[in-house]
Amino acid sequence: MQQASDNSMLGIYVSVPFCRAKCSFCNFASGVGTPEAMESYVERLCAEIDGAGANAVSLGAELPRRVDTVYFGGGTPSLLAPQQLRRIFAALRRNFDVADGAEITLEAAPGQIGDAILAESQRLGVSRVSLGVQSFIDRESASVGRLHTERECIQEIVRLRAEGLIEVGADLIAGLPYQTAESWEHSLEVATGVGLTHLSVYMLEIDEDSRLGQEVIAGGKRFHAHGVPAEEISAELYEQACARLPRAGFTQYEISNFAGAGHRSRHNVKYWQRTPYLGFGLDAHSMLRTTTGAVRLANPDELGQYAGAQSAREISRGGVTEAFEETIFLGLRMDEGVDFQGLAAAFPNELTKPCAEAVRDLVAEDLMTDEDGRWRLTLRGRLVSNEVFGRLLEGVAV
Amino acid sequence: MDPKYIRNFAIIAHIDHGKSTLSDRLLEITGSLTQREMQAQVLDAMDLERERGITIKAHTVRMMYKASDGHNYQLNLIDTPGHVDFSYEVSRSLASCEGALLVVDASQGVEAQTLANAYLAISNGLEIIPVINKIDLPSADIERTKAMIEKSVGLPADDAVCVSAKTGLNVADILEAVVHLVPQPKGDPEAPLQALIFDSWFDAYKGVIILARIINGRLRRGDKIKVMSNNRQFEVDSLGVMTPKPIVLEELSAGEVGFFVATIKNVADTKVGDTITHVDRPCADALPGFEDIKSMVFAGLYTVDSHAHGMLRDALEKLRLNDASFNFEPESSVALGFGFRCGFLGLLHLEIIQERLEREYDLDLIITAPGVQYNITMTDGTVLTVDNPSRWPDPTEIEAIEEPVIIAKILTNEEYVGNILKLVEDKRGRQQNIEYVSETRVMLTYELPLNEIVLDFYDRLKSVSRGYASLDYHLSGTWISPMVKMDILIGGDPVDALSLIVHRDSAYDRGKVLVEKMRELIPRQMFEVAIQAAIGSKIIARSTVTAIRKNVIAKCYGGDISRKKKLLDKQKEGKKRMKRIGKVDIPQEAFLAVLKVGEE
Numbered sequence: 001m002q003q004a005s006d007n008s009m010l011g012i013y014v015s016v017p018f019c020r021a022k023c024s025f026c027n028f029a030s031g032v033g034t035p036e037a038m039e040s041y042v043e044r045l046c047a048e049i050d051g052a053g054a055n056a057v058s059l060g061a062e063l064p065r066r067v068d069t070v071y072f073g074g075g076t077p078s079l080l081a082p083q084q085l086r087r088i089f090a091a092l093r094r095n096f097d098v099a100d101g102a103e104i105t106l107e108a109a110p111g112q113i114g115d116a117i118l119a120e121s122q123r124l125g126v127s128r129v130s131l132g133v134q135s136f137i138d139r140e141s142a143s144v145g146r147l148h149t150e151r152e153c154i155q156e157i158v159r160l161r162a163e164g165l166i167e168v169g170a171d172l173i174a175g176l177p178y179q180t181a182e183s184w185e186h187s188l189e190v191a192t193g194v195g196l197t198h199l200s201v202y203m204l205e206i207d208e209d210s211r212l213g214q215e216v217i218a219g220g221k222r223f224h225a226h227g228v229p230a231e232e233i234s235a236e237l238y239e240q241a242c243a244r245l246p247r248a249g250f251t252q253y254e255i256s257n258f259a260g261a262g263h264r265s266r267h268n269v270k271y272w273q274r275t276p277y278l279g280f281g282l283d284a285h286s287m288l289r290t291t292t293g294a295v296r297l298a299n300p301d302e303l304g305q306y307a308g309a310q311s312a313r314e315i316s317r318g319g320v321t322e323a324f325e326e327t328i329f330l331g332l333r334m335d336e337g338v339d340f341q342g343l344a345a346a347f348p349n350e351l352t353k354p355c356a357e358a359v360r361d362l363v364a365e366d367l368m369t370d371e372d373g374r375w376r377l378t379l380r381g382r383l384v385s386n387e388v389f390g391r392l393l394e395g396v397a398v
Numbered sequence: 399m400d401p402k403y404i405r406n407f408a409i410i411a412h413i414d415h416g417k418s419t420l421s422d423r424l425l426e427i428t429g430s431l432t433q434r435e436m437q438a439q440v441l442d443a444m445d446l447e448r449e450r451g452i453t454i455k456a457h458t459v460r461m462m463y464k465a466s467d468g469h470n471y472q473l474n475l476i477d478t479p480g481h482v483d484f485s486y487e488v489s490r491s492l493a494s495c496e497g498a499l500l501v502v503d504a505s506q507g508v509e510a511q512t513l514a515n516a517y518l519a520i521s522n523g524l525e526i527i528p529v530i531n532k533i534d535l536p537s538a539d540i541e542r543t544k545a546m547i548e549k550s551v552g553l554p555a556d557d558a559v560c561v562s563a564k565t566g567l568n569v570a571d572i573l574e575a576v577v578h579l580v581p582q583p584k585g586d587p588e589a590p591l592q593a594l595i596f597d598s599w600f601d602a603y604k605g606v607i608i609l610a611r612i613i614n615g616r617l618r619r620g621d622k623i624k625v626m627s628n629n630r631q632f633e634v635d636s637l638g639v640m641t642p643k644p645i646v647l648e649e650l651s652a653g654e655v656g657f658f659v660a661t662i663k664n665v666a667d668t669k670v671g672d673t674i675t676h677v678d679r680p681c682a683d684a685l686p687g688f689e690d691i692k693s694m695v696f697a698g699l700y701t702v703d704s705h706a707h708g709m710l711r712d713a714l715e716k717l718r719l720n721d722a723s724f725n726f727e728p729e730s731s732v733a734l735g736f737g738f739r740c741g742f743l744g745l746l747h748l749e750i751i752q753e754r755l756e757r758e759y760d761l762d763l764i765i766t767a768p769g770v771q772y773n774i775t776m777t778d779g780t781v782l783t784v785d786n787p788s789r790w791p792d793p794t795e796i797e798a799i800e801e802p803v804i805i806a807k808i809l810t811n812e813e814y815v816g817n818i819l820k821l822v823e824d825k826r827g828r829q830q831n832i833e834y835v836s837e838t839r840v841m842l843t844y845e846l847p848l849n850e851i852v853l854d855f856y857d858r859l860k861s862v863s864r865g866y867a868s869l870d871y872h873l874s875g876t877w878i879s880p881m882v883k884m885d886i887l888i889g890g891d892p893v894d895a896l897s898l899i900v901h902r903d904s905a906y907d908r909g910k911v912l913v914e915k916m917r918e919l920i921p922r923q924m925f926e927v928a929i930q931a932a933i934g935s936k937i938i939a940r941s942t943v944t945a946i947r948k949n950v951i952a953k954c955y956g957g958d959i960s961r962k963k964k965l966l967d968k969q970k971e972g973k974k975r976m977k978r979i980g981k982v983d984i985p986q987e988a989f990l991a992v993l994k995v996g997e998e
Contacts, residue, residue: 013956013957015956028955071956073955073956201952202952202953203948203950203952205951205952205953231947231948232947234948235947235948238948255950255952256952256953270957271954271957271959272954277957279956279957283956283958284956285956285957285958285959285960286957287957296959296960298958298960315960316963325963325966326959329962329966330954330959333954365924365925367924382950383947383948383949383950384924384946384947384948384949384950385949385950385951386949386950386951386965386966386969387924387946387949388924389962389966390966390969390970390973393966393970394970394973
C-alpha cells in the first residue's frame with residue numbers, strides 16, 4: 001500500500017463559501033454573502049479553530065499539532081478582507097504548529113484578487129493560488145455565469161507570477177455548454193502555455209444539486225442547458241485532456257489532477273492517501289485517526305446551522321472494512337494506484353481476496369491494469385471509476 | 399339460537415362499489431364495534447387487502463340486530479372477494495348463505511363481475527336484495543341503475559334499497575330487508591352434526607382455524623369430530639364467532655356460522671368444501687362440497703441470492719398452509735439456479751403471493767414470465783402437459799398443441815366497444831355474442847386463449863376503456879394452436895428463464911416490443927449488451943443496451959468523500975435486486991418485462 005505521506009502531519013481545509021455570483025454548475029454550499037455575513041462567519045470560523053483540540057479529545061481522535069498543508073477553498077476565499085485572513089491565520093497559528101515550507105493554497109477567481117489581499121496572503125505564507133478559470137473561451141465562461149474573460153484570466157496568471165508566486169494552478173471543466181473538441185483544445189493549449197504549474201480537469205456533473213444540472217435533467221433550456229454536450233462528448237473531452245496535457249509536461253497523478261514535475265498539490269493527496277485532515281467552516285469535512293481506525297466529521301452545509309453548531313458532527317467511525325473500502329476507492333484515484341502486497345499486509349484475506357478476483361476480470365475488460373501486483377485504472381477505467389469501484393467492493397457488506 | 403332468528407347473507411359487489419364501506423357501516427349500526435374500534439374497512443384485515451382496497455379472503459362477522467318487529471336477530475355477514483382471480487371464494491361463501499345483497503354503484507351501474515356472481519347466487523337459490531349505493535354522488539342515476547339491474551340480472555329492482563354507505567343514509571333499511579326477505583336457515587339442531595368447511599387458514603399460535611356453516615346439529619367445545627373425506631379425527635378446543643372481534647362461545651348450532659380450532663396442524667387435512675361430523679353420532683351423507691381449485695397461471699419463482707433458496711421453500715410452505723389455492727414444485731434454471739414452479743389462480747394472485755413473500759419473509763424474488771398449461775400431442779402419440787417453457791419439446795416432434803381457452807364476459811359503455819373489439823381480435827378472440835344490457839351498456843362475450851389473458855390483457859382492457867370495462871371469465875376448453883417457444887438471448891447467450899410461449903403469428907411483434915422493453919429495463923453496463931429474441935436458431939428481433947461511457951465523481955471537494963460512499967452503498971443495494979447472468983446484471987423487473995410491454 002502506498003503510504004508515502006506522514007500520518008503525524010495534519011492538513012487543514014478552511015471553507016470560505018462566499019462568491020460574487022453563484023455559477024450555474026455549482027453544487028457546493030456557497031453563495032453571495034453580505035460583508036456583515038462574512039464578518040460573523042470569520043468570527044465563528046476562528047472560534048471553531050480554537051475549539052478543535054477539545055473536540056478531537058471528546059471524539060477520542062488523534063489530532064496532530066504539526067500542519068504541513070493549509071487549503072483555503074471556496075467559494076472565493078480571495079474575497080476575504082486582509083484583516084479577516086489575518087485573524088484566521090492567527091487562530092490557526094495559536095492552535096497548530098504550521099511547519100516552515102507548508103503548502104498553503106488560496107483559491108481565487110480571476111479578476112477578484114485585490115492588491116491588498118494578495119499582498120497580505122503572501123505575507124501570511126500563502127504559497128499557492130488555484131484559479132477557477134473553467135474555460136478560456138469567453139462564451140463558455142459567460143454561459144455558466146463566470147465573470148471573467150480569457151484576457152482577464154491570462155492577465156491574472158501573469159500578474160500572480162510577477163508577484164513572485166511560483167505555484168499557480170487552474171481548474172478547467174470538460175462538458176461546459178457549447179464546448180467542442182476545438183474549443184477545448186484551445187483552453188488546454190492556453191492553460192499549458194501560460195505558465196501554470198497545476199491543472200485540475202473536472203467533468204461537468206449533472207445532478208440535482210446545481211441549477212444547470214436540474215435544468216438538464218428536466219430537459220429545459222434555461223442556463224444554456226441545451227448547449228451542454230452529450231455524455232459521450234464530455235467523455236471524449238476528458239480523454240482529450242488526458243492525452244494532451246502529459247505531452248505538455250502535466251503528468252496526470254489523479255483522476256482529475258495534472259501537474260508539472262514537483263508541483264502536485266500535497267494537500268489534495270492527503271484525501272486520497274487517507275492521512276488526517278481537519279476542515280473548518282461551512283460543509284467542511286474532516287478525517288482523523290483513532291486507535292481503532294478513523295473518524296469522519298462534517299459541518300452543516302447551511303449557513304444558519306453552521307453559525308449555531310457547537311462542533312463538527314461525526315458522520316462515520318470506521319473500522320477495518322471502511323478503511324479497506326476507502327483505501328481502494330481513494331487509492332485507485334491516484335495514478336500510482338494500489339499495491340496488492342501492501343493491501344494484503346494491512347487487511348484480512350476475506351476483504352482482499354474477492355477484490356483481487358474482481359481485478360482479474362476488470363483487467364480482462366481493459367478497465368484496470370495489474371503490473372506485478374500494482375493495480376491501476378486504465379483511461380477507460382477512470383471514466384467509469386464508480387462502476388469499477390462498485391465491482392471491486394461488491395463483496396464488502398454494506 | 400332458534401333458526402327463526404338467524405339470517406346468513408353475503409354481499410356481492412364490484413371492486414370500488416362500496417362493499418367494504420357498507421360492511422363497516424352495518425357493523426357500526428348494529429353496535430358490533432364501538433366508534434373507537436372502527437378502523438376503515440375492518441373486514442379487510444390483511445395489510446395487503448387494506449392497501450389495495452380489495453378483499454382476498456372471505457370473512458364472516460356476526461351482528462346482533464333488534465328489528466322493527468321487536469325481535470333480536472343474529473345476522474351473519476359473509477364478506478366475499480370481488481376480483482375474478484378469487485371467484486372460487488365467492489362460490490364458497492354463497493354456499494353458506496340464504497341471501498345476498500347485490501350492491502351496485504348508482505353512478506357506474508352493473509359490472510361483469512357483479513353479474514357473474516349474481517347469476518351464481520341465483521343459481522344457488524339465494525334471495526337477492528338489490529342495493530343501490532353511492533346515491534349521494536351528483537352523478538348517481540337511480541332510475542337508470544334500477545333499469546340496468548332488471549335488464550341485465552333479470553331481477554325486479556323497484557324495491558331496491560337506495561343507500562349511501564359513506565354517509566349512512568338508509569343503511570338501516572338494508573338490515574330490515576335482510577330480516578324480512580332472507581329466508582331463515584333450514585336445518586335441524588337435533589339432527590346429527592353436519593358442518594360445511596368454507597374456509598380455513600393457519601395461525602402460528604392456534605394451528606388451523608376453520609370457518610364453518612353448521613347445516614344440522616350442534617358443535618360444542620370438547621366434541622370429537624371427524625372430517626368425512628379422510629376420516630381424520632380431532633377434538634374441538636374452542637369455537638366461536640367473529641363480531642368481528644373473535645368471541646368464544648360454548649356452542650354453534652344449525653343455521654349458524656362460526657370458527658373452530660381443533661389442534662389441526664395441516665390445512666390440507668381439512669379441505670375447503672369438506673364436511674365435519676361427530677365421531678360418535680355421524681351424519682349419513684357428506685355435503686356436496688366444492689370443485690377443486692385449478693391453477694390457471696404458472697411462473698417460476700427464484701431468489702436473487704441463490705443461497706436464499708431454502709428460505710424461499712420455507713416461506714412457500716408456510717404460505718401454502720394459508721392458501722390452498724396455489725401450489726409449487728421444485729424446478730431449476732441454468733440462469734437462475736434452483737427455484738420453484740408455482741401455479742396461481744391468476745395474475746393478481748401471483749402478485750399477492752409475490753408481495754407477501756417479499757414483505758413477510760424479506761425475500762428478493764425473481765419471477766419468470768407467467769404462462770399457462772399446454773397439452774402437447776407428440777408425433778409418437780404420447781401427450782405431454784407442459785407449463786414450463788424449458789420443458790417445451792423439440793418442434794419437429796410436436797403433432798399438435800392444445801392451449802386453454804376461456805369464455806370472457808366484458809361489460810362496458812358503448813363508446814369503448816370499438817376499442818375493445820380491436821383488443822380482443824388482436825388477442826385472438828372469437829366472438830360469441832354482443833348484447834346491449836341497457837341503453838348504453840354492452841356485454842361482449844368472447845372466447846379467448848388464456849395465454850393472452852395472463853400477459854397484459856387486463857391492463858390493456860382498462861386502458862382502452864379508460865377503466866369503464868369489467869371482465870369476468872371462466873375456463874371453457876382448449877384450442878389447437880400453432881404455439882412456439884421464443885427464446886431471449888442476452889449478450890449472445892440464451893437465458894432459459896426468459897423464454898416464453900407465444901402464438902406463431904404474433905411472435906415477431908411480441909419479440910420486437912419485448913427486446914425493446916428489456917432494453918429500457920436493463921441498466922447500462924460497462925460494455926454493450928445485445929438483447930435478441932429467437933425462435934429456434936432464427937433471430938427475430940434485436941436491441942442493444944449501449945455501454946456506460948462515464949460514471950465518475952470528478953471531485954472529492956474539501957475531502958468530502960460522503961457522496962462517494964453513498965453512491966457505493968446505493969450501487970450495492972441496487973445490485974442486490976439484480977441477477978448476474980454471464981457478465982450482465984439483470985434487474986428483477988426485466989424478467990417480467992413481458993408484462994410491462996404495454997406500459998409507457
